[in-house]
Amino acid sequence: EPEVTQTPSHQVTQMGQEVILRCVPISNHLYFYWYRQILGQKVEFLVSFYNNEISEKSEIFDDQFSVERPDGSNFTLKIRSTKLEDSAMYFCASSDPAGKNIQYFGAGTRLSVL
Amino acid sequence: GENVEQHPSTLSVQEGDSAVIKCTYSDSASNYFPWYKQELGKRPQLIIDIRSNVGEKKDQRIAVTLNKTAKHFSLHITETQPEDSAVYFCAANQAGTALIFGKGTTLSVSS
Numbered sequence: 739e740p741e742v743t744q745t746p747s748h749q750v751t752q753m754g755q756e757v758i759l760r761c762v763p764i765s766n767h768l769y770f771y772w773y774r775q776i777l778g779q780k781v782e783f784l785v786s787f788y789n790n791e792i793s794e795k796s797e798i799f800d801d802q803f804s805v806e807r808p809d810g811s812n813f814t815l816k817i818r819s820t821k822l823e824d825s826a827m828y829f830c831a832s833s834d835p836a837g838k839n840i841q842y843f844g845a846g847t848r849l850s851v852l
Numbered sequence: 853g854e855n856v857e858q859h860p861s862t863l864s865v866q867e868g869d870s871a872v873i874k875c876t877y878s879d880s881a882s883n884y885f886p887w888y889k890q891e892l893g894k895r896p897q898l899i900i901d902i903r904s905n906v907g908e909k910k911d912q913r914i915a916v917t918l919n920k921t922a923k924h925f926s927l928h929i930t931e932t933q934p935e936d937s938a939v940y941f942c943a944a945n946q947a948g949t950a951l952i953f954g955k956g957t958t959l960s961v962s963s
Contacts, residue, residue: 769948781888781896781941783950794950829895831951839884839903839947843895 740764742844744830750850751820759815759847761830770813771831771841772805774798781829787813820851854879856944858954865932867963875942875954876924882944885918885925886951890939899940900927932961 743762751757763770772784785795785805792805804816813832817824827848831841855878865871877885883904888896902909902916902925909916913932918925929936939958943951 771950773951780955781943781951781953783952786948786950788948793948796950833948839945840886840898840901841951842898843888845895 742830742832742842744828744844744847746847747845748848748850750852753822753851754819757817757820757849759817759828759830759849761813761815761844762811763813763830763832764834764842765811766834767832767842768835769793769833769841770805770807771833772815773829773831773843774826775829775846776826784815817849820849822851825849825851854882854944854952856942856952856954858942858957860957861955862958862960864960864962867932867934867961869932871927871929871932871936871959871961873927873940873942873957873959874924875926875944876922877944877952878923879944880920880923881946883946885916885942885944887914887916887927888941888943888953890941890956892938896941929959932959934961934963937961 745760770787775781785799786793802818827846829846830844833841858875886901889899890896913930915928939956941956942954945951
């Protein structure tokens, strides 16, 4: 069964550093999403991406965040200057264009900002 | 925007009992309501979903009901087993848009 894959599984960084989280969505999917989950809390939407542009973003997704689809398979989330409060699990998800609306989640990247 | 409320936050049942988790949503335009199960340190896994043109859906021991008028939907798990222990999240959205999640329910099934 196809899966959304994310790398790395765990990223440790110093405050103020830039990080790039990588995702490979399911191959025939056209909608891509990033969510985050702070430890013990609910999953929160960050941004969605369709047709090579951001289609929706939350108030969490400020100027420190950016997304990119650099080629036909990868979807990346960049945090330009990490803060302690960026420590969380970051999930990528994708959904298919056939109207079924099911979002499949990757295994996540645990970001630890020290 | 959409807001999803979920109750209870924790639920403890004996093995074999039923468990019910309830969610309400605010945006009448939402038409898709999935339920995700998340085990500790793992990704959210879709266990069942329902669309706004359906009132009830069942898959073995799991069922979901939707009341569009009242804007609430519920997850029902019958004959609970210890492996059902996890955090369950409800969510709501329109096709291709952000899933807005509830705060989660920690279900503990004791044998």
